[in-house]
Amino acid sequence: MNGTITGGWGFVWSAYGLTAFFLTAYAVSLFVRLRNERSR
Amino acid sequence: MTPNHRFPRAPYALLALGVILLLLGSYLGLFVAPPEHFMGDVQRIMYVHVPTAWNALLAMTFALVCAIAFLFRGDFRWDARMEAAIEVGVLLAFLLCCQGAIWAKPTWGVWWDWDPRLTTTAVLLFAFIGILALRRFVDDPVRRATWSAVATIIAYADVPIVYYSVTWWNSLHQLQSSPATVSKSFHLPLRMNAFAILFLMTGFIMLRARLASLRLEHELAPPPHELDAVGELA
Amino acid sequence: MIAALRKELLLQWRTRAQAIAVFVFGATSLLLFSFAIGPNASALRQHAAGFLWLALLLSSTLTLAESFHAEMEHRALEGLLLLPTSPRAIYYGKAIANWLQLALLGIALVPITVVLYDAATPRLGSLILIILLGTAGISAPGTLYSAMTSQTTRGKQMLLPLLLFPLIVPVLLAAARATSLLILGDPMEQTASWLRLLAAFDAIYWSLCGLLFDRVVEE
Numbered sequence: 420m421n422g423t424i425t426g427g428w429g430f431v432w433s434a435y436g437l438t439a440f441f442l443t444a445y446a447v448s449l450f451v452r453l454r455n456e457r458s459r
Numbered sequence: 460m461t462p463n464h465r466f467p468r469a470p471y472a473l474l475a476l477g478v479i480l481l482l483l484g485s486y487l488g489l490f491v492a493p494p495e496h497f498m499g500d501v502q503r504i505m506y507v508h509v510p511t512a513w514n515a516l517l518a519m520t521f522a523l524v525c526a527i528a529f530l531f532r533g534d535f536r537w538d539a540r541m542e543a544a545i546e547v548g549v550l551l552a553f554l555l556c557c558q559g560a561i562w563a564k565p566t567w568g569v570w571w572d573w574d575p576r577l578t579t580t581a582v583l584l585f586a587f588i589g590i591l592a593l594r595r596f597v598d599d600p601v602r603r604a605t606w607s608a609v610a611t612i613i614a615y616a617d618v619p620i621v622y623y624s625v626t627w628w629n630s631l632h633q634l635q636s637s638p639a640t641v642s643k644s645f646h647l648p649l650r651m652n653a654f655a656i657l658f659l660m661t662g663f664i665m666l667r668a669r670l671a672s673l674r675l676e677h678e679l680a681p682p683p684h685e686l687d688a689v690g691e692l693a
Numbered sequence: 694m695i696a697a698l699r700k701e702l703l704l705q706w707r708t709r710a711q712a713i714a715v716f717v718f719g720a721t722s723l724l725l726f727s728f729a730i731g732p733n734a735s736a737l738r739q740h741a742a743g744f745l746w747l748a749l750l751l752s753s754t755l756t757l758a759e760s761f762h763a764e765m766e767h768r769a770l771e772g773l774l775l776l777p778t779s780p781r782a783i784y785y786g787k788a789i790a791n792w793l794q795l796a797l798l799g800i801a802l803v804p805i806t807v808v809l810y811d812a813a814t815p816r817l818g819s820l821i822l823i824i825l826l827g828t829a830g831i832s833a834p835g836t837l838y839s840a841m842t843s844q845t846t847r848g849k850q851m852l853l854p855l856l857l858f859p860l861i862v863p864v865l866l867a868a869a870r871a872t873s874l875l876i877l878g879d880p881m882e883q884t885a886s887w888l889r890l891l892a893a894f895d896a897i898y899w900s901l902c903g904l905l906f907d908r909v910v911e912e
Binding site for chain 2: 834837838841844845846847848851852855856858859860862863866867870886887890893894897898901902905908909911
Binding site: 431452456 | 511554562670677
């Protein structure tokens with residue numbers, strides 16, 4: 420590693436955004452599946 | 460909805476707590492923590508990456524515990540928990556691989572850096588996806604539970620071997636060392652996010668296990684004209 | 694267990710046309726891999742070991758998928774389980790038979806690799822040892838998963854590789870590295886450590902799969 424890596428906020432945002440997106444998507448899918456199964 | 464299905468609050472409370480903590484921890488990690496000396500701002504990925512890694516490993520270990528418990532006890536609640544833990548583990552491992560790739564690109568200029576931990580996670584991810592596929596293709600609940608428990612144990616036993624093989628392979632190729640550990644100056648966002656994802660994971664697993672139990676109930680209580688088939692299963 | 698092994702070997706001898714077909718499949722994949730690289734002698738030599746193991750791995754799914762075929766076709770597995778032998782003996786008989794068949798296949802693919810990739814090695818004994826250890830690593834979990842997937846009604850073709858391939862990543866890595874060191878030269882004497890890794894994998898999976906097999910076939 421030579422010198423400080425400058426910038427790279429795009430990578431940081433995409434990492435956090437991806438995580439948030441998939442966690443939310445999973446939560447939504449879980450709620451939908453649970454509701455479908457309960458109403459059967 | 461039948462009245463005897465209670466609506467326990469615990470998983471929802473855990474999820475809410477997890478979201479609040481995750482927002483707080485990420486805020487601290489993104490805006491308050493100082494940039495790291497060598498990595499600069501890219502190092503902030505670590506505040507979500509490392510907690511995800513710990514929890515992915517935890518979810519998969521819990522799946523192993525459930526698998527062993529099912530094989531010894533034969534209780535289908537353990538099967539439901541195993542299915543839940545595998546699915547949430549797959550989600551976290553997938554996120555981990557994505558974050559790892561995003562971390563590797565600016566740091567080393569490649570998307571995949573053959574870090575032993577990351578590679579082991581990827582192998583485990585595919586192994587667990589295989590187990591989820593197996594569960595889809597087996598209709599008999601007893602076989603499905605037993606076989607996926609067996610496959611979970613076998614897949615988990617692979618972890619140390621994959622880790623060592625990739626470590627050796629790396630040392631022979633003299634690639635860069637694995638990602639630097641988080642700077643000691645700011646542990647708080649790391650811990651907050653670790654507990655946040657732990658709460659989220661626990662809530663997810665509880666809800667997903669309930670879904671699995673409900674599905675099994677419906678599977679075992681089909682419309683009256685199929686009752687003969689159930690008799691054969693039991 | 695000896696009886697179970699003898700039965701398996703007899704069965705494999707009777708269906709040797711199938712083994713030849715698997716060999717032709719493996720040789721064809723080696724040919725295809727060489728076309729993917731093109732006529733570049735040094736690149737071919739560089740990748741020879743990896744392609745040999747990939748070809749062996751792909752062919753092994755064919756062998757393994759067929760290994761419970763006879764039992765399934767005539768519902769003979771239930772019959773075997775009724776015999777006073779333990780399921781463990783059946784498993785080890787099957788796994789050893791698969792291992793021998795895969796090892797022979799691997800050894801048969803070596804001359805093809807040498808011709809196509811110009812990848813000769815003077816250390817034939819070590820190469821055969823690597824092939825034995827590597828195919829043992831494929832056969833132990835492969836036989837167990839084959840017992841599962843051949844009992845499923847749907848998705849037979851897909852499930853076996855899906856379950857098996859992630860698991861044997863370390864086998865592929867270690868065997869391909871060790872073979873590559875034999876072909877390209879091993880200045881730092883690293884082959885032995887890869888062999889130890891393969892042996893550790895084999896020891897773990899031959900015992901673990903034997904322990905778990907009776908849960909897979911029990912009703």
